[in-house]
Amino acid sequence: MLHPWLAIDVEKEIDLICGVLRQTLMRFKRRGYVLGVSGGIDSSVTMALCCRAVGKERVFALQMPERHSARETETFGDLLISKFGVPFAAEPITEMLEAAGFYERYDATVRKQIPVYTNGWTSKIISSNVFDKKGFTIFSVVAQAASGEVIKKRLPAKEYLEIVAATNFKQRLRKMMEYYYADRMNYAVAGTPNRLEYDQGFFVKTGDGSADVKPIAHLYKSQVYELARHLEIPEEICSRPPTTDTYSMSQGQDEFYFSLPYGQMDLCLYGKNNGRSAESIAGETDLTVEQINLIFNDIDTKRSTTRYLHAPPVLVRQVNEIGE
Amino acid sequence: MPNKDQIREFIVSNFLFGEADKLTDTTSFLDAGIIDSTGILEIVSFLEEQFGITVEDDELLPENLDSVEAVAGYLEKKAEGGSQKSE
Secondary structure (H helix, E strand, O other): OOOHHHOOOHHHHHHHHHHHHHHHHHHHOOOOEEEEOOOOHHHHHHHHHHHHHHOHHHEEEEEOOOOOOOHHHHHHHHHHHHHHOOOEEEOOOHHHHHHOOHHHHHHHHHHHHOOOOOOOOEEEEEEOOOOOOOOOOOEEEEEEOOOOOEEEEEOOHHHHHHHHHHHHHHHHHHHHHHHHHHHHHOOEEEOOOOHHHHHHOOOOOOOOOOOOEOOOOOOOHHHHHHHHHHOOOOHHHHOOOOEOOOOOOOOEHHHHOOOOOHHHHHHHHHHHHOOOOHHHHHHHOOOOHHHHHHHHHHHHHHHHHHHHHHOOOOOOOOOOOOOO | OHHHHHHHHHHHHHHOOOOHHHOOOOOOOOOOOOOOHHHHHHHHHHHHHHHOOOOOHHHOOHHHHOOHHHHHHHHHHHHOOOOOOOO
16 A cells, blocks of 8 residues: 555556557657566556557567576576567676676675675675664675575775775666667667666666656655556565565665665655655654654655766867757 | 765865866755765775774764765764664
């Protein structure tokens, strides 16, 4: 059940989005939509919306797993594709990542912090929880041996940046593949960020941040789930907890990027966007006023770093002839 | 204070590309938009490499790292052997 703050007329919203999806194809003179399908809620809803807008035969789904992908990525992707009956291709990106040196670069950097890290270990990056600290965000690498032993080490700037840079190969190679299919089919690429991701910068510039249209970027995550139920997305996908599916060790989105489960995060972001006081948001969540204020600061900090991700290239002088 | 000069020089060359007039000793790096969370990590690496100290997780606080003066004060207290953790 959607919180009243986030209530939407789902059928009307779907009609609006489908209209924009059709207009976008007309505007860009493209014949359909390509999108990457991860078995997560956002890509599932985006795919279903594209099907509703232009018909399933004009939608092309790409599954692009790699060595570190969770098993559900493939099985839930299969489930979605077969339910909607869309044309699709499987394009695993493991070999491309190997060619780019991703696994080697990533492992070497983790090993600098955790020398025993080797084959058979899994790892992930986590950030300090916004409530745990009075200070700055800290990023740590967490590694787990096959025996279950877990080691956690703080990442210095250089190693943190190296891991992020290497990991970004994944989103960028996937986007390269999406545009390969889009170009050869004369299709457009549909991006899949929801509002939390779009606003707070949970995407890779020229990776999953690239697309010709982002049909759910204005919707809070809870609203995306509401659309999912209406669009008859399989229950297994609707009940899967949001994951980054980026690291070999399983990782919730609230461990890496968002400080809260999405339901609470939606209310905080909605409240902030709509001028609600910390007191009134606290009344709608299980959070204290102090916690809401910490979240507000965190939202502002992330927004400021997200500006770079959204920014088009800077020109010295405007080239006015290039317009809409 | 030699530390203060070194810190200022690092901030000016690394984050401000020589535009030193934007920085006083008490300018908040974050409020002035000079650095972000990655910049904080860079300052920590600089301090650890340059001054041979270890910045503990719970010392990663604005009162230790968010201005030239704060960093210089932090280094001074660190040299005296005190921990600069939050109360």
